[in-house]
Amino acid sequence: MRVAWPPAPGAEAEGMIARAFGTRAADLDVDFAAPLGAAMTALLAACLGDAAGAPVPAAEIARWTVKRRRQGLLAVDVATGGPERTMTARCPHEGCGAVMELGLDLDRFRADWRTEDIAVGVGGDVVRLRPPRPDDLHAWAAARDAAPEALAARLVVGPPPPADWGAAAEAALAEDDGLAGLELDTACPDCGRPVRVPLALESFLMADLARSAAARLDEVHVIAGAYHWPEADILALPAARRRHYLARIAEARA
Numbered sequence: 001m002r003v004a005w006p007p008a009p010g011a012e013a014e015g016m017i018a019r020a021f022g023t024r025a026a027d028l029d030v031d032f033a034a035p036l037g038a039a040m041t042a043l044l045a046a047c048l049g050d051a052a053g054a055p056v057p058a059a060e061i062a063r064w065t066v067k068r069r070r071q072g073l074l075a076v077d078v079a080t081g082g083p084e085r086t087m088t089a090r091c092p093h094e095g096c097g098a099v100m101e102l103g104l105d106l107d108r109f110r111a112d113w114r115t116e117d118i119a120v121g122v123g124g125d126v127v128r129l130r131p132p133r134p135d136d137l138h139a140w141a142a143a144r145d146a147a148p149e150a151l152a153a154r155l156v157v158g159p160p161p162p163a164d165w166g167a168a169a170e171a172a173l174a175e176d177d178g179l180a181g182l183e184l185d186t187a188c189p190d191c192g193r194p195v196r197v198p199l200a201l202e203s204f205l206m207a208d209l210a211r212s213a214a215a216r217l218d219e220v221h222v223i224a225g226a227y228h229w230p231e232a233d234i235l236a237l238p239a240a241r242r243r244h245y246l247a248r249i250a251e252a253r254a
């Protein structure tokens with residue numbers, strides 16, 4: 001399935017087009033054991049195109065903003081398995097600890113990624129920031145305990161800011177990318193108390209795609225064993241035909 005993923009309604013010309021992951025032999029070369037950012041870049045370069053469907057070089061995707069890459073990953077995962085997912089979480093309340101399932105509609109996380117300039121009002125001044133990219137995340141991870149000012153200083157465009165602007169910068173960055181520290185509010189079905197579930201979308205979506213890659217490899221193994229077709233031919237089968245052959249093989253074995 002191919003999915004058009006525009007940044008906003010009517011902005012199709014600035015959107016991305018994603019195809020299902022796991023339909024070409026090269027897809028299965030994506031190394032999900034690699035660091036998350038590198039695996040994401042490889043996967044997006046394989047499955048994502050611009051609004052006209054033309055491929056985007058991996059080096060370019062590596063320099064995309066974090067929010068744009070996340071949207072690309074959403075598009076690929078929706079193209080691969082449709083928009084509906086389930087996640088599990090454990091109730092954190094003492095004496096409960098129930099495991100609950102939360103339904104997710106990935107289409108709800110569609111967000112405009114185009115803003116490249118974030119204005120932060122500090123007193124009478126305006127500090128301009130660019131949205132973070134993967135290399136910023138790496139630098140921040142390396143400097144775990146640095147003050148917010150030190151972290152956001154990487155993103156400043158133009159004149160250096162006045163003192164005490166870290167909190168304002170944090171708020172402006174959170175507003176620019178509301179999916180960065182995503183938390184879902186729900187209620188525990190067992191004890192009824194409110195529960196806030198953090199959701200790291202990138203990790204969640206990559207785990208989902210890794211599972212689908214593993215399942216696809218298992219299917220190739222079963223079909224190749226029965227029909228002796230080449231791997232690439234089996235991967236290129238439309239899903240309905242692949243299911244049909246798998247059902248026939250299961251019947252024959254029963």
Ligand SMILES: [Zn+2]
Pocket residue numbers: 091092093096097098188189190191192193
């Ligand atoms: Zn509970």
